[in-house]
Amino acid sequence: MVVPxxxxxxxxxxxxxxxxxxxxxTVYFPPRNVCPKCGRKSLGKxxxxxxxxxxxxxxxxxxxxxxLGYKYQKxxxxxxxxxxxxxxxxxxxxxxxxxxVHIGMPVRAVFRRITEDGKAGIIQYGYKFxxxxxxxxx
Amino acid sequence: MxxxxxxxxxxxxxxxxxxxxxRDLAVEAGLKALEDAGIYAEDIQAIFGGNMSAGSFxxxxxxxxxxxxxxxxAETMIPAMRIESACASGAAALHAGYMAVASGLYDIVLVGGxxxxxxxxxxxxxxxxxxAADREWEVFFGATFPALGAMxxxxxxxxxxxxxxQMALFPVIAHKHGALNPDAHFQREITVDTVLxxxxxxxxxxxxxxxxxxxxxxxxxxxPAEIARKYTDSPIKxxxxxxxxxxxxxxxxxxxxxxxxxxxxxKKAYKMAKKEPKDIDLVEIHDAFSIIAIIGLEDLxxxxxxxxxxxxxxxxxxxxxxLPYNPSGGLKAKGHPVGATGVGQxxxxxxxxxxxxxxxxxxxxxxxxAHNVGGxxxxxxxxxLEVM
Numbered sequence: 001m002v003v004p005x006x007x008x009x010x011x012x013x014x015x016x017x018x019x020x021x022x023x024x025x026t027v028y029f030p031p032r033n034v035c036p037k038c039g040r041k042s043l044g045k046x047x048x049x050x051x052x053x054x055x056x057x058x059x060x061x062x063x064x065x066x067x068l069g070y071k072y073q074k075x076x077x078x079x080x081x082x083x084x085x086x087x088x089x090x091x092x093x094x095x096x097x098x099x100x101v102h103i104g105m106p107v108r109a110v111f112r113r114i115t116e117d118g119k120a121g122i123i124q125y126g127y128k129f130x131x132x133x134x135x136x137x138x
Numbered sequence: 139m140x141x142x143x144x145x146x147x148x149x150x151x152x153x154x155x156x157x158x159x160x161r162d163l164a165v166e167a168g169l170k171a172l173e174d175a176g177i178y179a180e181d182i183q184a185i186f187g188g189n190m191s192a193g194s195f196x197x198x199x200x201x202x203x204x205x206x207x208x209x210x211x212a213e214t215m216i217p218a219m220r221i222e223s224a225c226a227s228g229a230a231a232l233h234a235g236y237m238a239v240a241s242g243l244y245d246i247v248l249v250g251g252x253x254x255x256x257x258x259x260x261x262x263x264x265x266x267x268x269x270a271a272d273r274e275w276e277v278f279f280g281a282t283f284p285a286l287g288a289m290x291x292x293x294x295x296x297x298x299x300x301x302x303x304q305m306a307l308f309p310v311i312a313h314k315h316g317a318l319n320p321d322a323h324f325q326r327e328i329t330v331d332t333v334l335x336x337x338x339x340x341x342x343x344x345x346x347x348x349x350x351x352x353x354x355x356x357x358x359x360x361x362p363a364e365i366a367r368k369y370t371d372s373p374i375k376x377x378x379x380x381x382x383x384x385x386x387x388x389x390x391x392x393x394x395x396x397x398x399x400x401x402x403x404x405k406k407a408y409k410m411a412k413k414e415p416k417d418i419d420l421v422e423i424h425d426a427f428s429i430i431a432i433i434g435l436e437d438l439x440x441x442x443x444x445x446x447x448x449x450x451x452x453x454x455x456x457x458x459x460x461l462p463y464n465p466s467g468g469l470k471a472k473g474h475p476v477g478a479t480g481v482g483q484x485x486x487x488x489x490x491x492x493x494x495x496x497x498x499x500x501x502x503x504x505x506x507x508a509h510n511v512g513g514x515x516x517x518x519x520x521x522x523l524e525v526m
Contacts, residue, residue, distance in 0.1 A: 009274065030275045036385075059296070059394055061288035062341040063280065068265040070280050078285045078340075080389050088389035090276045098341075103296050114279060126279065 001117055006124050013126035016109055018087060020049035027051075029087035053109035054132065055081035058088055062098045069115040077101055081129055095130040106135035139240045141363035143373040143526060146175025147488040149481075152354035152473030153323040160196050160254040161208045167355035167478070168209050168250050175359040175369050179210050182359075183244040185218035188231035188251035189477035192220075194266040196257050205250060224270035225426060226512030227251065228356065228480025229381075229519035236379040239360045251481035252355035263351050267476070270513040272387040284348055286388055286514045287427035288340035293394040294429055295342065298444030302342050306333035307450035308428040309346050309470050315457055316471025318498035323352045323473030347428045352473030356482035363526065372492045377411035377505075378522040380404075386516050395444075397515035400437040407507070407520035408439075415439035418522075419503040420462040420490055422483035424511045425469050434509050435463070438520075462500040465490060480510035480519060487523050 011017050018029030023038040027049050035042035060079035063070075070076065077093040079101070093101055094112065107129040116123045148170025150163050158166075164187070172179060185206055193199040199220075206218035223230035228251030235249035255263055264284075268277040271286055294300060310330055316322035333346040366373035382402035385391050391398075408414060415438065423438075425431035435446040440461055449455050455463035466472040466486035469479060487506035489495045505524045511517060 059289040059293040061285050061292060061343075062338070063282055063285045064338045064340065065264060065282060065284065066261065067268050067277055067280065067282050068261060071261070073280065076280060078279070078281050078289070080289055080394070090281055090387065090389045091279050103292070124278075128279075 001122065003122060006122055014111060016051040016053055016127060018049050018051060019046040021045075022047055027086045029083070029089055049085070051083055051085050051087070055083040055089065055107055055129065057093070057101065057103055057105045057107060058082040059103060060093065060101050069117070079129065081107055092128045093130070094128045106132040108132040140242060142236050142239045142360055142376045143363040143366035144358045144376065144484070144488055144523070145361045145366050145369040145373050146171045146173070146177070146359035147357070147485045148174050149321065149356035149478070149485045150354050151321045152352045152475055152482070154256045155353040156256070158353065160192055160198060160252060161204055163254060163353060163355040164205045164250055164252040165208050167252070167357040168205070168248060171248065171357035171359050177246065177359065177369065180214055181246050182211065182216060182248045183246050184216055184238055185248045185250065186231040186235040186238070187218065187220050188228035188481055189220050190222060190224055190227045190253060191266050191269065191476070192254065194269070195263075196254050223517045223519070224512035225424070225474070225476045226480055226510045226517045226519050227477040228482065229508065229510035229521065230480070230517070232358070232481060232484060232521060233379050233381050233519055235360050236376055239362060245362055245365070247360045248357060249360060249481060250355060250357040251478035253475035253477040254353050255351045255475060256353050260351070276387050276389070282340060284343055284427065285340040287348070287429055288343045289388060290394045290433070290514065291342055291427070291429035294432070297395055300444070300447055302334060303330055304447035304451065305347065305428045305432070306330045307447065308425060308431050309333050311450060311455050312425060312464055312468040312470035315465050315498055316467030318457070318496070319467045319472060322467040322471050323350055324467070324471045343427055349426045349469035349474035352475045354473055354475035354478045354482065356478045356485045358481060358484060358488065366526065373526050374488050374491050374523050375526045376521060377413070377524050378407035378520060380406040380410060381517065381519045382406070383517050386513060388514050395433065397433055397437050397511070397518060399518035400434055400509065400511065400515055403518040403520045404438045407522050411522040411524070413505060413522060418505055418507045420465060420487065420500045420506045422464055422466060422486055422506070422508045423468070424509050425464060426474060430511065430515060431468070433515065434511070438507070438509060457498045457500050465495065465498045465500055480508070483508040483510060484521055484523065491523060491525050
């Protein structure tokens, strides 16, 4: 793959920037150019929206058979995270043992290396989530 | 719109065909369907071929032209196109063929489905199949296709309390039926323990909760219902052909435990065929993962939400039960050559409705329903077939 494929998504993947529909107020992540609820009325009006990076685990799995580029990470935890702003996000959960993960667990986004295109290829970065110990200890 | 009938059906055995190529499989299934219909290749006016990813699996695109060419039709110059809707490519091709005949544009149409998956190592196949999900926002972060299925299962178990043991009943039934189907990829019965103790793919799904990687092809010949009896004594009417889509990624959906596309396509199919769930004598439900079959059965009205496993526990889903489910063996045991699957489900229903299904014959079968989904139940395509 060439650099632009990853470069063009960097702001969304590095900083969790999605979009918000000014007509109905719904927040989307990943970003959308059209709001599925408002259709053409939202066209050209979608605004950038920064997520807080906080969330709770909505569902998860432990992956034992990987897609390409994840061989040395397995077994790893994949989850769908519910954010307080509305969107759900698919990401890895790290810095925790698989048996400690549960639905409802508070987590927060961190900036991590995601994978790389072979030994000489592009190193790709983005978000993973870790347990939100501040919330967990409340 | 005209009524459309199936006048011929054929398929290859599903499995690891080391000696057969993509084109070999497609042509074998196509010729079987033509022979069954009692017509010749030159009688065909158009071909619609379901195929998910020959471009990635064997480096071959332009699959429609290739199929027509090696079926011996290059000089007839008929239109032939490949239709893609991930794992629902087969049913999508049938939907397209149905429209072509119903509209009156063509009379005799060949609908095929083919996938050649075993020419690549397993991790590459896993990666290609993940293309049915959102590559940039699910797969990029490490989600495999089974991982997405597993997250549906985990959430379902959390919301309804279903156990892994209950979920394991679905592959057990599939393998029981596969053992009765000489064309199935797996023809060996398994137990709940086999499912629970097999290799973990994506917790809570073991490899026995997942359909295999198979090669195979299936085909049917369509004709206007009014002339179908010219070709066969037992034409099968397509009473409904419906297709619905929803958000491609799981995280964009309100719920992981229901499929709004299956609900929508199902509702439209029952209306189009003037049928209700109780009128259906047998079903071929998409069981790429056990959880997809469970959600499918519920969303098509065969069980209350959260209770599909009860049908399995009560023994209703065996081919001689009250709701014969996947008598072919389903994707789990018959196999899942992705582009062929949707057409293969319909081939099974045709065999059942003609009373030609051998040891797994459903008694007195008059109406059958096929449910084929693409991605994580993103696309849902329903066909209802009945004897004429």
